[in-house]
Structure formats: C-alpha cells, structure tokens
Amino acid sequence: MKKDISTEEKILTAAGQIFKSKGYAGARMQEIADKAGINKAMLHYYFRSKKMLFDKIFKEILSSFHQNIVKILNDDINWEKKIIVLTERFFLFVSKNKDIPIFIFNELHKNPEFFQKQLLRFETIRNSSFFKELKTEMEKGNIVKTDPLQVLIHIFSGMIFPVIAEPIISSIGDFNNDGFESFMYQRKEIIPKIIIEYLKNNGEK
Amino acid sequence: MKKDISTEEKILTAAGQIFKSKGYAGARMQEIADKAGINKAMLHYYFRSKKMLFDKIFKEILSSFHQNIVKILNDDINWEKKIIVLTERFFLFVSKNKDIPIFIFNELHKNPEFFQKQLLRFETIRNSSFFKELKTEMEKGNIVKTDPLQVLIHIFSGMIFPVIAEPIISSIGDFNNDGFESFMYQRKEIIPKIIIEYLKNNGEK
DNA sequence: GTCTATAAAGCGATAGAC
DNA sequence: GTCTATCGCTTTATAGAC
Numbered sequence: 233m234k235k236d237i238s239t240e241e242k243i244l245t246a247a248g249q250i251f252k253s254k255g256y257a258g259a260r261m262q263e264i265a266d267k268a269g270i271n272k273a274m275l276h277y278y279f280r281s282k283k284m285l286f287d288k289i290f291k292e293i294l295s296s297f298h299q300n301i302v303k304i305l306n307d308d309i310n311w312e313k314k315i316i317v318l319t320e321r322f323f324l325f326v327s328k329n330k331d332i333p334i335f336i337f338n339e340l341h342k343n344p345e346f347f348q349k350q351l352l353r354f355e356t357i358r359n360s361s362f363f364k365e366l367k368t369e370m371e372k373g374n375i376v377k378t379d380p381l382q383v384l385i386h387i388f389s390g391m392i393f394p395v396i397a398e399p400i401i402s403s404i405g406d407f408n409n410d411g412f413e414s415f416m417y418q419r420k421e422i423i424p425k426i427i428i429e430y431l432k433n434n435g436e437k
Numbered sequence: 438m439k440k441d442i443s444t445e446e447k448i449l450t451a452a453g454q455i456f457k458s459k460g461y462a463g464a465r466m467q468e469i470a471d472k473a474g475i476n477k478a479m480l481h482y483y484f485r486s487k488k489m490l491f492d493k494i495f496k497e498i499l500s501s502f503h504q505n506i507v508k509i510l511n512d513d514i515n516w517e518k519k520i521i522v523l524t525e526r527f528f529l530f531v532s533k534n535k536d537i538p539i540f541i542f543n544e545l546h547k548n549p550e551f552f553q554k555q556l557l558r559f560e561t562i563r564n565s566s567f568f569k570e571l572k573t574e575m576e577k578g579n580i581v582k583t584d585p586l587q588v589l590i591h592i593f594s595g596m597i598f599p600v601i602a603e604p605i606i607s608s609i610g611d612f613n614n615d616g617f618e619s620f621m622y623q624r625k626e627i628i629p630k631i632i633i634e635y636l637k638n639n640g641e642k
Numbered sequence: 643g644t645c646t647a648t649a650a651a652g653c654g655a656t657a658g659a660c
Numbered sequence: 661g662t663c664t665a666t667c668g669c670t671t672t673a674t675a676g677a678c
Contacts, residue, residue: 239661254547258462261654271663276655278661331546338543340604341536342463347604354608381610381620382627389598394590396601399545399552403559405586415586422587426635433634444643466672476645481673483643649674656667 240278242268247275248289252331256286256339290346294336298352300325305360305384311369314362315387316424322391323420327413334396357384375431383427390423391416445483447473452480453494457536461491461544495551499541503557505530510565510589516574519567520592521629527596528625532618539601562589580636588632595628596621 246268250259261282265272279285304318326333340347357363358381366380394401394416402412451473455464466487470477484490509523531538545552562568563586571585599606599621607617 255460255462255543257460258547260652262652272654273656273664274662280655282654334543334546337601337605338460338539341539341601342459344604347608352608354605355611357609358611378627379610379620379623381606382623384609385599385602385606385624386595386631388602389594390591393594393598393601396542396546396598397590397593399549400542400559401586401590403552403557404562404589405584406560406563415584418584418587419590422583426591426631429635429638430631465670467670477672478646478674479644485673487672643678645676645678647675647677650672652669652671654667654669657665658663659665660661660663 239268239270239274242270243275243278243285244289247285248293251286251289252293252335255335256282256343259286287346290336290339293332294352297332297336298354302356302360305357305362308361311362311365312428314365315383315427318362318387319391319420319424322387323416326392326395327416330395330398333392337396376433378431383431386427387423390419390426394419444473444475444479447475448480448483448490449494452490453498456491456494457498457540460540461487461548464491492551492554495541495544496554498537499557502537502541503559507561507565510562510567513566516567516570517633519570520588520632523567523592524596524625524629527592528621531597531600532621535600535603538597542601581638583636588636591632592628595624595632599624 243264247259247264250264250267254260254263259282261272261275264285265275268274275282275285279288300321304314304321307314307317309317362384363380366375366383369375370377398412401407401415405411405415407415448469452464452469455469455472459465459468464487466477466480469490470480473479480487480490484493505526509519509526512519512522514522567589568585571580571588574580575582603617606612606620610616610620612620
C-alpha cells in the first residue's frame with residue numbers, strides 16, 4: 233500500500249498511452265521511460281521485458297472492456313431500454329477512449345495468440361440476460377427472429393466503427409472536431425431507433 | 438512494357454502482403470525480400486527506403502478503396518437498389534480483403550499525416566449521385582430526413598466493422614470459419630433491409 | 643540489375659555502482 | 661529502488677564487385 237503514485241503505476245500509465253497510440257511494434261521503451269519520468273532500466277526492473285509489460289496492459293484493457301459489456305448486458309431492464317442504454321454507454325466510452333478500439337482490434341489481428349492467453353469467458357455474453365430476453369421475445373413472436381449476436385454487433389459497429397474510421401469520415405464530411413462530435417451525437421440517437429424499429433417490425437415474418 | 442513479372446512488381450506484391458499483415462512498424466525489409474525471392478539491397482535500389490516503399494503501397498490501397506466507393510455511389514440506379522448493391526459490394530470486398538480495413542484505419546490512426554499527403558478528393562463522395570438522390574428524396578418527404586453520410590456509415594460500419602472485430606465476434610459466437618462466414622452472409626441481407634426500412638418510415642417525422 | 647558484405651544506427655536488455 | 665554505462669542483437673541502408 234503506497235500513498236504516492238508509485239513508479240509501477242507511473243510506468244503502467246505511460247506505457248498504456250504509448251502502446252495505444254503506437255501499437256506494440258511501434259512503441260519504444262525509451263519513449264515510455266521518458267513519459268514516465270524514469271529511465272529504461274526501471275522498466276525492466278518492474279516488468280522484465282517489453283512483451284511482459286505489453287501483455288499486462290493489453291490484458292487489463294481487454295478485460296475491462298469485456299466486463300463493461302457484460303455488466304450492461306445483465307442490467308435488469310427490458311431489451312428495448314437496454315439497447316438504448318448500451319448505445320449510450322458505448323457513446324460515452326468511445327468519446328473518452330478514441331484509441332482503444334483500434335488498438336484492441338489491431339493487436340488481436342496482428343497477434344492472434346494474444347487472444348487465447350487472455351482466457352476471456354465470452355460465453356458470459358452469449359448467456360447474458362440481454363441475449364436470453366431477445367430469444368424469448370423472438371419465440372413469442374414479439375420481435376423479428378434473428379441472431380441476438382447480430383443485434384449486439386449492430387450496436388457495436390454503429391458506435392465503435394465511426395471512431396475507428398474517424399479520419400476518413402471527417403474528410404468525407406469535411407468536419408472539424410465539433411463536426412465529428414455532433415455526427416457521433418446524432419448516431420447515438422439514430423442507432424437504437426433503427427434497431428428497435430427493425431426488431432419490432434413483424435409485418436414481414 | 439515488360440512481359441514477365443518484373444522485380445518491381447514482385448516487390449510490391451510481397452511488400453503489400455507483409456505490410457498488411459504486420460503493419461508498417463512491424464514489417465521487416467528482410468521478410469519482404471524473402472517473400473519476393475530477392476535480397477534486401479534490391480528493395481532499396483527500387484524504392485530507396487522502407488518509408489517510400491510503404492507510402493507507395495499505402496497510397497495505392499487507399500486510392501483503389503476510394504475509387505471503388507465513388508464508382509458505386511455514382512451508379513445509375515435508384516437509392517434503394519444502390520444501398521443493396523453497395524452492401525453486396527462491400528460484402529464481396531471484405532470477404533476477399535479481410536486485412537485491408539484494419540490496415541488502413543490503423544496506419545491512419547498512427548500516422549495521421551499520411552492522410553494529407555494522399556490528397557484524396559473526398560468531396561467526390563459528398564457530391565455523388567447517391568448523396569444527391571437521398572437529399573432530394575428527403576426534401577420531397579419520401580424518406581426520413583437525416584445526413585446522407587450517416588446512411589453511408591451505416592453500410593460501412595455494418596459490413597466493415599465485423600471483419601475488423603472478427604476475432605472477438607467469433608469468440609462470442611463460438612464460431613469456426615464457416616460460422617463467421619455465414620454470420621457475414623446474414624448481415625449482407627439484414628443491413629440494407631434495416632436501413633431502407635428506417636428511411637422509408639415516415640410515420641415519425 | 644543483382645548480388646555479397648558491411649556500415650551505421652536503433653533498440654531491448656543487463657551489469658554494477660550507489 | 662534508481663541510476664549510468666554498455667552489451668549484443670536487430671534492422672535499415674549503402675558500397676562495391678560482377
């Protein structure tokens with residue numbers, strides 16, 4: 233139990249920033265040390281190697297990302313409200329963590345074996361109350377029959393993708409910073425509306 | 438005009454594969470040379486430096502990506518059919534080029550200045566017949582009033598995001614390769630349906 | 643144009659003093 | 661725990677023979 237910000241914490245904070253902006257391959261131990269206000273030797277003293285330092289950070293980020301999702305999916309509210317809340321949470325998350333999604337997906341893409349090591353229990357998502365409730369409603373014929381995972385990915389993609397593609401979207405839209413912000417704010421309203429409207433439309437099936 | 442596959446082409450092909458799978462920072466000139474079946478010195482003879490080789494490839498990939506989009510957006514078919522065709526094309530594109538989206542977005546994220554150098558004319562997207570037709574329909578009150586760019590991003594995100602997030606989606610869904618393929622095939626049908634349904638719903642506004 | 647050999651710099655990691 | 665100095669390997673890039 234240390235009172236001040238410990239060296240270990242300073243390293244983790246600095247390394248997190250560098251890894252997120254440069255990726256594993258592009259990050260430099262020297263740069264992390266500089267940002268943490270210490271020297272390279274300390275990085276190895278605390279974490280042995282670049283790889284082990286990265287693994288620790290990546291695991292933390294992925295795990296907290298995962299836990300956030302599971303928590304919301306199990307909230308005790310009905311599916312319709314949950315879609316709205318889920319979108320809202322993702323909006324807040326990506327607004328504050330613009331570089332986390334691309335970081336996670338990129339590192340997983342370039343280093344698939346990272347994934348197995350994380351031992352994330354993704355069946356917790358499949359078994360969430362959100363998935364169960366959607367399935368029940370589908371069986372009752374109250375909403376369109378579809379894979380609940382498709383619904384979840386509609387929300388994910390709708391809110392996460394734009395942050396990944398921000399440079400291109402801002403170019404197409406000729407946005408400044410505020411322009412993109414308001415673009416995202418609009419999406420936060422549109423996405424749940426579209427999905428709920430689709431699910432409720434029973435005229436076709 | 439050379440008849441056989443020139444050394445330059447062999448280098449570009451090999452470098453494209455390596456850069457797409459490892460990224461700029463993670464790619465090694467030695468690995469590119471090996472894959473091209475030549476030695477490192479030739480890489481520098483033809484392209485001077487790693488950076489210049491990368492720039493050439495990145496520019497080509499981004500430009501062809503851009504041109505494909507513009508072409509479809511200006512196809513002479515009505516907006517509704519165009520949404521379906523656009524989704525279909527993206528489906529085919531990402532099926533064959535799973536690593537291109539993450540590559541583009543990641544490199545743009547880590548090196549924003551690349552973007553300015555490309556001098557891509559994105560107003561060609563804003564000025565496409567697709568955007569114009571959507572605006573006309575909105576003014577006529579035939580479809581819901583929204584930013585046409587939002588509509589385009591619905592399609593982009595709906596079809597491109599899942600490929601970027603494949604490892605996570607496959608984990609959640611407990612998919613093997615075929616499982617993910619069929620997940621994408623479903624999306625190809627769902628996405629345009631959802632969007633068109635939403636746009637046609639005039640009951641609310 | 644293509645190769646081998648090597649320079650030159652970068653970088654992760656360690657030794658050892660304090 | 662923290663520092664400086666340095667090792668040893670990797671990697672980009674070049675020189676020069678053919």
